[in-house]
Amino acid sequence: MRNLISNEVKQQLIRIVGEENYDDSKAGRLVYSYDATPQFQSLPDAVIAPRNTLEVSRVVKICNEHRIPIVPRGSGTNLCAGTCPVEGGIVLVFKHMNKILEIDEENLTVTVQPGVITLDLMNAVEAKGLFYPPDPSSMKISTIGGNINENSGGLRGLKYGVTRDYVMGLEVVLANGEIIRTGGKLAKDVAGYDLTRLFVGSEGTLGVITEATLKLIPMPETKKTMLALYEDLEAAARSVSKIIANKIIPATLEFLDQPTLEVVEAYAQIGLPTDVQAVLLIEQDGPKEVVERDMKKMAEICKKEQAVSVQLARSEEEAEALRTARRTALSALARLKPTTILEDATVPRSEIAKMVKAINEIAEKYNVKICTFGHAGDGNLHPTCPTDARDRDEMERVEKAFEEIFAKAIELGGTITGEHGVGAMKAPYLEWKLGEAGIAAMKAIKQALDPNNIMNPGKVFAKSTRKRVVVTR
Amino acid sequence: MTTEKEREIIQKQFQERMDEDELMNCMRCGFCLPTCPTYIESGFQESHSPRGRIALMKAVVDRLIEPDEDVERSLNMCLGCRACEPVCPSGVRYGHLLEEARDIIQQHKKHSFLVRVVRKLVFHELFPYPERMRMAMGLIGFYQRSGLQSFARKTGLLNILPSSLRQMEKVLPNVPPLKEMKERPHHLAPEGPVKRRVAFFTGCLMDTMFMATNDATMRLLQLAGCEVIIPPAQTCCGALHGHGGEKQKAKELAKRNIEAFERLEVDDIVTNAGGCGAFLMEYDHLLKDEAEWSERAKAFVAKIKDISEVLVELDFQQKRLKAPPQIVTYQDSCHLRNVMKTSAAPRKLLRAIEGVEFREMKDADRCCGSAGIYNIVEPEMSMQILDYKMEMAKQTKAATIVTANPGCLLQVKLGIERAGLADRVRAVHLVDFLLEAAKGIQASEQEEHIRKTS
Numbered sequence: 021m022r023n024l025i026s027n028e029v030k031q032q033l034i035r036i037v038g039e040e041n042y043d044d045s046k047a048g049r050l051v052y053s054y055d056a057t058p059q060f061q062s063l064p065d066a067v068i069a070p071r072n073t074l075e076v077s078r079v080v081k082i083c084n085e086h087r088i089p090i091v092p093r094g095s096g097t098n099l100c101a102g103t104c105p106v107e108g109g110i111v112l113v114f115k116h117m118n119k120i121l122e123i124d125e126e127n128l129t130v131t132v133q134p135g136v137i138t139l140d141l142m143n144a145v146e147a148k149g150l151f152y153p154p155d156p157s158s159m160k161i162s163t164i165g166g167n168i169n170e171n172s173g174g175l176r177g178l179k180y181g182v183t184r185d186y187v188m189g190l191e192v193v194l195a196n197g198e199i200i201r202t203g204g205k206l207a208k209d210v211a212g213y214d215l216t217r218l219f220v221g222s223e224g225t226l227g228v229i230t231e232a233t234l235k236l237i238p239m240p241e242t243k244k245t246m247l248a249l250y251e252d253l254e255a256a257a258r259s260v261s262k263i264i265a266n267k268i269i270p271a272t273l274e275f276l277d278q279p280t281l282e283v284v285e286a287y288a289q290i291g292l293p294t295d296v297q298a299v300l301l302i303e304q305d306g307p308k309e310v311v312e313r314d315m316k317k318m319a320e321i322c323k324k325e326q327a328v329s330v331q332l333a334r335s336e337e338e339a340e341a342l343r344t345a346r347r348t349a350l351s352a353l354a355r356l357k358p359t360t361i362l363e364d365a366t367v368p369r370s371e372i373a374k375m376v377k378a379i380n381e382i383a384e385k386y387n388v389k390i391c392t393f394g395h396a397g398d399g400n401l402h403p404t405c406p407t408d409a410r411d412r413d414e415m416e417r418v419e420k421a422f423e424e425i426f427a428k429a430i431e432l433g434g435t436i437t438g439e440h441g442v443g444a445m446k447a448p449y450l451e452w453k454l455g456e457a458g459i460a461a462m463k464a465i466k467q468a469l470d471p472n473n474i475m476n477p478g479k480v481f482a483k484s485t486r487k488r489v490v491v492t493r
Numbered sequence: 494m495t496t497e498k499e500r501e502i503i504q505k506q507f508q509e510r511m512d513e514d515e516l517m518n519c520m521r522c523g524f525c526l527p528t529c530p531t532y533i534e535s536g537f538q539e540s541h542s543p544r545g546r547i548a549l550m551k552a553v554v555d556r557l558i559e560p561d562e563d564v565e566r567s568l569n570m571c572l573g574c575r576a577c578e579p580v581c582p583s584g585v586r587y588g589h590l591l592e593e594a595r596d597i598i599q600q601h602k603k604h605s606f607l608v609r610v611v612r613k614l615v616f617h618e619l620f621p622y623p624e625r626m627r628m629a630m631g632l633i634g635f636y637q638r639s640g641l642q643s644f645a646r647k648t649g650l651l652n653i654l655p656s657s658l659r660q661m662e663k664v665l666p667n668v669p670p671l672k673e674m675k676e677r678p679h680h681l682a683p684e685g686p687v688k689r690r691v692a693f694f695t696g697c698l699m700d701t702m703f704m705a706t707n708d709a710t711m712r713l714l715q716l717a718g719c720e721v722i723i724p725p726a727q728t729c730c731g732a733l734h735g736h737g738g739e740k741q742k743a744k745e746l747a748k749r750n751i752e753a754f755e756r757l758e759v760d761d762i763v764t765n766a767g768g769c770g771a772f773l774m775e776y777d778h779l780l781k782d783e784a785e786w787s788e789r790a791k792a793f794v795a796k797i798k799d800i801s802e803v804l805v806e807l808d809f810q811q812k813r814l815k816a817p818p819q820i821v822t823y824q825d826s827c828h829l830r831n832v833m834k835t836s837a838a839p840r841k842l843l844r845a846i847e848g849v850e851f852r853e854m855k856d857a858d859r860c861c862g863s864a865g866i867y868n869i870v871e872p873e874m875s876m877q878i879l880d881y882k883m884e885m886a887k888q889t890k891a892a893t894i895v896t897a898n899p900g901c902l903l904q905v906k907l908g909i910e911r912a913g914l915a916d917r918v919r920a921v922h923l924v925d926f927l928l929e930a931a932k933g934i935q936a937s938e939q940e941e942h943i944r945k946t947s
């Protein structure tokens with residue numbers, strides 16, 4: 021590979037961040053060559069850990085001048101090859117920029133640096149009786165910078181929305197090195213374009229986020245958790261649509277099928293039922309009366325839809341164990357086979373039963389094993405295929421199966437990714453969802469903000485539109 | 494330093510010996526990162542995290558990189574505490590990967606002459622032989638008792654040692670006289686009726702330097718109703734060898750131990766050192782490729798149990814136990830917790846003691862930095878980890894820090910010295926503390942008896 025960083029540029033960069041924050045050793049680069057996405061790996065030319073916004077700005081300026089790609093990276097847990105440095109360049113890490121700057125109890129906001137771990141933020145605000153709802157399953161290690169750039173969702177997304185709904189203001193270093201601030205603590209603000217929303221979910225392709233002000237809400241008074249057990253997959257999926265059609269918005273409505281339950285139980289060992297075909301993990305929070313009323317109603321709906329049993333968690337510890345277990349689903353599935361390929365298909369909530377049915381039929385058709393879990397209440401499913409990248413024949417079938425799942429999702433009015441982002445992995449599929457004009461509009465924005473294409477190149481926009489889901493050659 | 498030729502051989506060995514399925518089993522979710530002490534203490538460097546280390550091992554196998562100094566550095570920096578295993582939903586057996594990688598590097602790396610001599614002496618000439626172990630410890634005992642120790646301390650002779658070793662010298666327990674170390678029991682009858690027949694694995698350091706703790710262990714077993722067999726043919730568990738890249742020697746020791754215990758007809762094989770117990774518990778993995786041993790190893794492994802588990806099973810916590818009023822906290826032994834999966838039993842026993850106010854310290858499950866010989870070979874990182882530990886211990890205001898492994902015990906004692914808490918805080922092995930508490934109740938019952946009758 022050609023060397024993107026000349027010795028002179030290297031010295032300039034070192035002068036900015038200090039010797040100890042510039043690493044171009046082979047091992048140092050290797051450990052930033054991947055993220056949680058299978059099948060993607062590519063070495064950066066260097067790894068840089070800036071200590072503040074000004075340093076970020078100066079580094080970006082130099083990179084812009086010399087056309088060196090920049091890959092901002094949180095904890096590298098994204099599932100779309102979003103931080104894989106496919107075109108080399110530098111990886112920017114925020115291990116020094118990981119402070120909670122302010123919790124404003126009067127305006128109910130929190131201001132943080134991008135490297136703050138999601139769970140640390142939640143714990144800090146909860147200690148003050150406040151609540152930050154977006155809780156991706158990876159929250160104990162994911163960063164706020166990553167959450168914002170993927171617009172991550174979580175178990176509480178159904179009622180409380182996703183990361184986007186909590187970002188009020190940002191400090192961003194643009195590709196030319198300029199520092200701008202968008203939005204702020206104001207509840208209302210229509211001065212100009214809503215750039216905050218533009219940067220949310222931009223996957224590091226428009227700029228580097230160096231600070232964020234997030235919205236907080238009061239902690240709900242009570243919370244209750246239950247499991248509904250099913251002998252029939254579609255009955256479980258139907259219950260989801262019925263609950264919502266009955267005008268109940270639970271805090272959490274998660275779906276796990278039998279194979280997923282089995283691996284999760286193998287890891288967590290908390291006595292999950294593994295002899296049923298599917299379960300729904302249902303939670304409601306809020307004032308006590310409302311919670312009790314909703315839980316009762318939902319239990320009735322589930323039973324009417326042939327749930328074989330509905331079990332209420334007896335204590336908060338038990339409820340927490342259930343949530344924690346659910347969060348391990350993806351990693352737990354990884355124990356089945358060497359390679360774990362997961363998808364993020366999302367459909368309107370009313371179509372969830374049809375999607376579940378289609379997934380199973382497609383799996384059967386191509387003779388591949390597909391386990392499904394996900395944020396059913398959001399219509400967001402994660403069909404997951406445990407396979408082995410070394411088995412070419414099977415990989416081809418997996419590829420075909422996922423292609424058909426994508427097609428089905430779009431046919432049902434859905435999308436190719438609900439929360440995991442496009443990155444390098446789904447880039448070839450974006451046009452499928454957006455159409456040519458849609459892509460052109462997005463490219464125009466990219467071109468305007470990053471004319472030299474240094475910000476996370478190779479992500480979101482594909483060089484060519486090809487139909488490749490999992491096999492990269 | 495490794496030469497290019499050595500690196501080539503190491504790389505080939507990685508390709509031949511590393512378990513590729515296990516490497517691929519890591520899906521790189523990062524769930525293990527927040528529990529890794531070296532990731533945290535290195536200021537969040539991926540190269541010092543479990544995910545990073547696995548990626549490096551895999552990259553060597555894939556020939557993406559050479560096993561260069563930085564790769565070795567990353568593996569050396571690992572504590573081997575295995576805190577990354579129980580939190581891994583994918584069930585990656587990181588410890589096995591690390592052990593294999595280290596073994597390959599050690600075997601094919603040319604050490605300096607001095608290191609070679611020391612390794613040979615320690616791994617091959619000393620630990621495998623209980624007799625020699627006693628002699629070596631006897632020398633330390635002589636050093637301590639003869640006045641040499643105070644001479645060395647006074648004259649500053651010890652200053653030739655690096656500071657961490659110097660401090661270590663200070664906290665070594667008083668070694669018993671050679672004669673006592675030689676006269677060890679082989680069979681003990683229970684107090685009262687026999688509830689269980691167990692064998693006791695004495696360990697090499699435990700049966701010399703920490704002999705008093707071994708005595709306390711056997712006494713507790715007797716009090717709990719166990720008939721105790723102590724087979725004299727047993728030897729060092731081999732953990733030091735296994736973790737230090739001397740796997741072949743470890744296998745030899747494993748076989749000797751299996752032979753020493755397999756015909757005893759006991760219910761359990763009891764250990765009192767998390768480090769040894771965990772290694773014994775993985776003999777099946779160690780010997781998995783040797784057909785005639787794997788079944789025997791499995792049978793052996795199934796019987797390994799920490800003393801705290803045995804005591805809880807025999808309801809020792811129902812007995813009256815009493816200690817002077819004090820706050821007590823517990824530092825998990827990493828291998829006891831992460832490999833033997835024992836963490837509740839010690840706490841249960843401590844809570845059962847009258848007078849004890851048990852306070853959990855923050856991150857009690859995080860390694861103390863002792864990690865075999867890590868504190869000697871990586872003193873800087875080890876002390877950084879230890880100082881954090883002491884900070885957490887201090888917050889509990891505990892007067893007693895209880896541990897369940899000799900290495901941890903020494904390390905925590907060292908931490909107490911470093912934190913300047915020696916006049917207020919002590920560190921003690923769980924069994925010693927329990928025996929004190931069992932005696933405490935005897936003493937106070939006697940007192941009560943005297944008061945009543947006089």
Ligand SMILES: Cc1cc2nc3c(=O)[nH]c(=O)nc-3n(C[C@H](O)[C@H](O)[C@H](O)COP(=O)(O)OP(=O)(O)OC[C@H]3O[C@@H](n4cnc5c(N)ncnc54)[C@H](O)[C@@H]3O)c2cc1C
Pocket residue numbers: 055056091092093094095096097098099102103114134155156157158161162163164165166167168169170171172173174175222223224225227228229230347350351439440476521522523
């Ligand atoms: C087991 C598991 C479970 C998961 N569960 C969920 C879930 O429930 N919901 C969900 O939505 N996602 C989930 N994810 C995906 C992933 O965790 C999220 O996308 C998360 O937000 C990524 O955070 P991160 O810190 O790891 O970011 P990274 O993966 O490091 O980065 C993600 C993106 O953000 C960009 N970026 C990071 N920091 C900055 C910055 N400061 N400025 C500009 N760009 C930046 C990167 O370039 C990249 O494009 C899961 C992943 C795993 C492995």
Ligand code: SF4
Pocket residue numbers: 351354518519520521522523524525526543544547577580581582583584585
């Ligand atoms: S938790 Fe397990 S699967 Fe996830 S990165 Fe760590 S070792 Fe790999």
Ligand code: SF4
Pocket residue numbers: 528529530531532541542543546570571572573574575576577578587
């Ligand atoms: S064994 Fe301990 S130090 Fe080593 S990677 Fe695992 S958690 Fe980190």
